[in-house]
Amino acid sequence: MPRPNRTRFLRELETHVDGAYNFARWLTGGSDEAEDLVHDALARALAHWNQYTPGTQMKSWLFTIVRRTFLNRLRRGKYEVNSSEYPENEELLTMESQGADPMRLPIGLLRRDLDAALGTLPEAQRSLVLLADLEELSLEEIAGVMEIPVGTVKSRLWRARHLLRQKLAGYEEA
Amino acid sequence: MTGSEGMEPRDLASRWEDAIHGRSAPGEVEALRRELARAGRLAEFEAQAEAAAAVRGLASRHQAPETLRQYAASLGAGGGASRNLWWAAVGGALAASLVLAVGAQLLWDRAGRPGEPFAAVAKEAQAEFQRAGLEREPSQSRARELARLQRWFEPRVNFRPLVFFPGNEETSLEGARVGLAEGVKVASFLYKWQGKPLVLVVFPAQGSPAWVSMPERKWVASRTGDLTVSVWRRGKYIYSLAGDVPAEKLRDLARSITPPDEKFDS
Numbered sequence: 001m002p003r004p005n006r007t008r009f010l011r012e013l014e015t016h017v018d019g020a021y022n023f024a025r026w027l028t029g030g031s032d033e034a035e036d037l038v039h040d041a042l043a044r045a046l047a048h049w050n051q052y053t054p055g056t057q058m059k060s061w062l063f064t065i066v067r068r069t070f071l072n073r074l075r076r077g078k079y080e081v082n083s084s085e086y087p088e089n090e091e092l093l094t095m096e097s098q099g100a101d102p103m104r105l106p107i108g109l110l111r112r113d114l115d116a117a118l119g120t121l122p123e124a125q126r127s128l129v130l131l132a133d134l135e136e137l138s139l140e141e142i143a144g145v146m147e148i149p150v151g152t153v154k155s156r157l158w159r160a161r162h163l164l165r166q167k168l169a170g171y172e173e174a
Numbered sequence: 175m176t177g178s179e180g181m182e183p184r185d186l187a188s189r190w191e192d193a194i195h196g197r198s199a200p201g202e203v204e205a206l207r208r209e210l211a212r213a214g215r216l217a218e219f220e221a222q223a224e225a226a227a228a229v230r231g232l233a234s235r236h237q238a239p240e241t242l243r244q245y246a247a248s249l250g251a252g253g254g255a256s257r258n259l260w261w262a263a264v265g266g267a268l269a270a271s272l273v274l275a276v277g278a279q280l281l282w283d284r285a286g287r288p289g290e291p292f293a294a295v296a297k298e299a300q301a302e303f304q305r306a307g308l309e310r311e312p313s314q315s316r317a318r319e320l321a322r323l324q325r326w327f328e329p330r331v332n333f334r335p336l337v338f339f340p341g342n343e344e345t346s347l348e349g350a351r352v353g354l355a356e357g358v359k360v361a362s363f364l365y366k367w368q369g370k371p372l373v374l375v376v377f378p379a380q381g382s383p384a385w386v387s388m389p390e391r392k393w394v395a396s397r398t399g400d401l402t403v404s405v406w407r408r409g410k411y412i413y414s415l416a417g418d419v420p421a422e423k424l425r426d427l428a429r430s431i432t433p434p435d436e437k438f439d440s
Contacts, residue, residue, distance in 0.1 A: 038238070165225050
């Protein structure tokens with residue numbers, strides 16, 4: 001296993017600031033809050049830099065810190081965001097339970113509509129979609145960030161996209 | 175395995191995820207599509223791919239602000255060995271002396287020996303001055319506009335520090351940082367007076383039992399080694415200005431920092 005090197009660690013950390021900020025911005029909904037959140041996350045990452053294993057995915061490691069920091073603040077009532085959580089003991093959905101999706105996305109879908117629809121998803125679903133489709137993390141990496149099993153990621157991601165499509169169909173009707 | 179019979183749905187989902195994100199081997203996507211079509215589930219999976227493509231292509235990507243990039247860059251600059259030039263004037267000796275000085279006897283006191291609340295705030299201001307001096311990049315925001323910095327603080331410290339001094343020819347506003355005093359977030363403005371660092375710390379008076387009892391307005395200063403620390407209260411805020419600056423100068427600056435009609439007890 002390569003030895004941790006602080007300089008190399010910091011150099012690599014710097015390359016993920018944009019991604020971390022974007023994720024934080026989607027989590028918090030505000031630029032100042034996102035900047036503050038990433039600031040804290042970077043400080044935490046630096047404080048625990050020697051826990052990072054060189055050669056592993058720093059991006060998902062940093063995103064995990066960002067989301068944990070966000071959730072801690074959320075519990076303290078710092079943010080007013082749509083943070084619906086999944087119910088306890090939720091039975092994992094199977095792919096079949098979703099059924100076919102007959103809806104088509106609106107032709108000429110606009111960024112503002114997509115952003116608005118994403119913004120209305122509960123935080124956990126929004127995070128799943130963003131990590132999978134915007135940041136293109138693997139299912140295993142997403143499981144690490146969200147701190148849930150891979151199987152749960154798959155079923156929840158499936159449902160989140162389904163819900164997103166429903167919301168986007170609503171924009172077309174509007 | 176290429177057939178869907180006997181395959182768990184999650185396996186298909188994993189393979190589809192890889193396919194729609196370009197992580198599949200050549201030929202795998204078409205094979206998978208054929209499997210899904212045979213199972214009558216292709217439309218369902220394509221709907222997932224369509225949603226993923228919409229997010230990938232359209233969702234806003236927010237760029238990190240310059241201040242955050244600078245902060246991240248400052249973490250790695252010099253590999254932890256160098257100190258920011260802005261604070262070079264402070265010098266290692268002063269920083270070291272401050273470590274010893276925290277909590278030490280207050281040597282200079284224009285208004286008589288300060289009471290306990292003043293001493294507590296002065297001690298925190300000394301520590302904040304020291305912490306800023308030891309950072310490679312003391313500023314978390316390098317904005318030099320007072321109004322912008324005051325807005326910058328609001329979400330970070332849960333108050334908008336009331337400060338009336340945007341700097342002048344002699345004393346420049348260099349940035350700001352969030353400080354910590356007795357576990358409470360405080361607002362620190364970084365100025366330079368004749369090239370020497372000055373830190374103005376604004377404390378919310380309700381933030382600590384030690385601060386609440388501080389009398390209104392009374393202005394006191396103390397000098398430890400090369401550092402002069404002044405403390406005064408104005409309404410719900412307590413101010414502390416610290417730097418290697420003569421006390422009289424700090425007093426003049428303090429008058430500019432709080433509202434113009436401020437009258438200091440001395």
